[in-house]
Amino acid sequence: MNASPTEELDFEIRASRNPVPADARAQLLTDPGFGRVFTDHMATIRWSEAKGWHDARVEPYGPIALDPAAQVFHYGQEIFEGLKAYAQPNRSVAAFRPHANAARFNRSAARMAMPELPESVFVRAIELLVEHDRDWVPTADGHSLYLRPFAIATKVGLGVNHPSSDYLFTLIASPVAGYFGGEVKPVTVWLSEDYTRAAPGGTGEAKCGGNYAAAFAGQQQAVDHGCDQVVWLDAAQRQWVEEMGGMNVCFVYGSGSDARIMTPALTGSLLPGITRDSLLKLGPDLGIPAYEGKLSVAEWRSDCASGEITEVFACGTAAVITPIGAVRSAGGDWMIGDGTAGPVTSLLRDELVGIQYGRKADRYGWMHAIA
Numbered sequence: 001m002n003a004s005p006t007e008e009l010d011f012e013i014r015a016s017r018n019p020v021p022a023d024a025r026a027q028l029l030t031d032p033g034f035g036r037v038f039t040d041h042m043a044t045i046r047w048s049e050a051k052g053w054h055d056a057r058v059e060p061y062g063p064i065a066l067d068p069a070a071q072v073f074h075y076g077q078e079i080f081e082g083l084k085a086y087a088q089p090n091r092s093v094a095a096f097r098p099h100a101n102a103a104r105f106n107r108s109a110a111r112m113a114m115p116e117l118p119e120s121v122f123v124r125a126i127e128l129l130v131e132h133d134r135d136w137v138p139t140a141d142g143h144s145l146y147l148r149p150f151a152i153a154t155k156v157g158l159g160v161n162h163p164s165s166d167y168l169f170t171l172i173a174s175p176v177a178g179y180f181g182g183e184v185k186p187v188t189v190w191l192s193e194d195y196t197r198a199a200p201g202g203t204g205e206a207k208c209g210g211n212y213a214a215a216f217a218g219q220q221q222a223v224d225h226g227c228d229q230v231v232w233l234d235a236a237q238r239q240w241v242e243e244m245g246g247m248n249v250c251f252v253y254g255s256g257s258d259a260r261i262m263t264p265a266l267t268g269s270l271l272p273g274i275t276r277d278s279l280l281k282l283g284p285d286l287g288i289p290a291y292e293g294k295l296s297v298a299e300w301r302s303d304c305a306s307g308e309i310t311e312v313f314a315c316g317t318a319a320v321i322t323p324i325g326a327v328r329s330a331g332g333d334w335m336i337g338d339g340t341a342g343p344v345t346s347l348l349r350d351e352l353v354g355i356q357y358g359r360k361a362d363r364y365g366w367m368h369a370i371a
């Protein structure tokens, strides 16, 4: 179900007649939290077997009416992305690596037997929505406009012999502060040994809603144990660290000029994070070798005890770079370093965030200027 990569679509613009008034918007922007506040518009595009992608619009944000027998409700054929747009010092707005999200969206689409969307259309939807809702792009320190593109199966019918013949792509935008609250403070993670997130041959490397639905029970256990996030182990041997509920994980070995970072290799069952990929490039630029590897829970624990692992952090669009201070599990708890944010974590965070907010040189051309 490949769409032609050169396909272009004209978006019809239907401006909201009831945009949030400026003073109410300013109030909402003071403390937006994460994914609670939404802008005035959304972008939508429909797909059918007969027409391909068509009926592209920017329209007022609002409920979507669907038949109760639409396939997404029953068989969960859904994919999504997450990326951010940032206010720049020159008052423009730029999105971080939107083409990488477009490419991952299409890899997810292929895995879920859904039609691919030309990258140019994915990025155009982002440009148009951000242009129309640019007053919603936060300027407060550490805030940004989180963009959530997603696609759902809308064919009416309960048969499962074929994937849906109709889909709806939608892009919504949400001004956000930090995912774990205002300041950057270390989080505590829970090792999930009862549940796994993704198995070989499954959908772990696709960004589909079902992965997150299946993860809630483990995430709830994490919360019940006083933790912020769940850490997933591989499904086959239940010993190799894969990733977290909504972010990848990086381990810092050594310190000072000997420091190096390792992130679990992409085995097919973890999400290929764009932040993770960016850090594999930025680490070496800062003199910190970065590589993909493999770490068991037993090694994680013993390497923390011996001091070989000095820092561990989570990385992702929502998480940015968040230090991990301690690990809890049914078999015992351990600290990472002294439980505070380490220097390598802080250095990488400053570099990444500096590029995203236009304060540091964008050596790789990652920032896509929009408005």
Ligand code: PLP
Binding pocket: 082, 243, 244, 245, 246, 247, 248, 271, 272, 273, 274, 275, 276, 315, 316, 317, 318
């Ligand atoms: N792993 C999972 C399960 C995620 O949901 C995310 C977030 O998108 C990530 C990793 C990090 O990916 P990215 O850096 O592209 O946001």
Ligand code: COI
Binding pocket: 081, 082, 083, 246, 247, 316, 317, 318, 319
């Ligand atoms: C993101 O970082 O974009 C995510 O998808 C994580 C989470 C909010 C699901």
